[in-house]
Amino acid sequence: MSLATDDLYQDLVLEHKRAPRRYGALAAPTHEAQGRNPACGDEVKVQLRIEDEQVRQIGFTGQGCAICIASTSMMAEAVEGGSVAAARALQERFRAVLTGQLEPGEAALGKLESLAGVRGYPSRIKCGLLGWHALMHALQEPVR
């Protein structure tokens, strides 16, 4: 069994890749943004319905590698129904783990811990963070 299969492609990751959660366009988003990694062709659009600083609804569309899709799917699951502040805090912790600045066990990541192995593959870190970048941009981009 190769290392990458263990580190990167755990069952949970593959499950989210094959059946991503919250995949699809929102009917009436209040915020949205696109993330793109031209080098590898990953492209995700994140849409949000935010009311009273709460993420009522989140959806994403796009295409990308297993790491990108799984990460965005787990992200969507984790932030929907919570506060914008909690989403921002989770993004900071997840990013810190993927860039090797924080140990996964200390980051309270829940299911996202299954993606911690990405920190060992520098060329894949952008994949793991693409949806999150789109989320952060979306928070700054109210739909007019």
Added chain:
Amino acid sequence: MGDRLATLEAGCFEGLAQRVHGAPLAYLDNAAITHMPLAVRQAMDAFEQRDRANIHRGVHALSQRATDAFEAARAALKGFAGAGPAHELVFTSGTTDALNQVAFGLSDSGAGTPVLRPGDEIVTTALEHHANLLPWQLAARRSGARLLVLRPDAQGRLQADGLARLLGPRTRVFAVTACSNATGERPPYEKLLALAAEAGAFTVLDAAQAMAHDVPVLGKLDCDFLAFSGHKMYGPMGIGVLAGRRDALERLAPLRVGGGMVEWVSEDDAGWSDLPARLEGGTPNVAGAIGLAAAAAFIDAAGRDRVAAHVEALRAHAVQRLAALPGVTVLSPQASGSAIVSFVADGAHPHDIGTLLDERGIAVRTGHHCAQPLLACLGVGPTTRASFALYNTHDEVERLADGVAHALEALR
């Protein structure tokens, strides 16, 4: 099926003998960069040890030797590219530099009226690497010329009648690749260049992917400007060639101005040197030029036809195995004269396939390969690309196909 090319001596390519993640390296990313044989590295080391000096005919002994070595490399490469008395050869830092030189040279108005005038037309193709597209986008903007793009058919092939429809009385430039780096497709460039030349256009050939195994012969082509890189033909990085008809090269305004390319300089004006010096401003990569000439000699010693037959057989083998895998589409499967195989797979992204192959010591490239317009024309996103050199083997092709099969199972 042949194995490692018989002429390779042990230790010729030491870097390939390493292990990656516990498996023997299978280096299948030669379209990005090839490894250098010992003979090339030795030629460069010998220069650096004995003859290292700046060129441009200094009066001291080492400078003379360095100049002689540089000029000998120039002559050798002219021979390799099939240049004749009407051609000249200029050293650049690579294909990208060479193509930028041509596009700038035809469109710049800094030192006089440029060749390209407002309303003139530049034709290039959707098969191009960005290095043979972006300089033309800028040349069009700079000069007021129009940029037209010849699109491939549904199989990714360029057709001569498609080009004929785009050529007209205002066509001044036609630029095309000798081999698509993204798919391995070999356009009928001899015919396309001839059509464009007949229409009165300057012709530009990007030969970066062809020089290692399918060398265009300048003397037999309607080719004004030929560009290629050392690092894709068993030579060093940071060196390339712009070769072509002397009367076409004469028309280029220099891109890199400064030392080594002037006859005289005053405070507010300068007079350029003759070719080739005019287009070689600054200290060149002299060791690189020597290494590139050694690489050309290495290819000829191995035999161009033998190298071509070997890499083409590897490609055909790879196409056969990959196309048989479920849900895999090989791009340009019919391409002949190709050392590059590119594919997409349902439910498996190239990035993931590439990482899983790397885990088995197999090096391939994934993504858009600096050819976004082509992949968009073909309706595909990023691809996984394997590309072969004379040191690759059929066993490595089997490892590639087995590795892809395993990756597909793991990901789907």
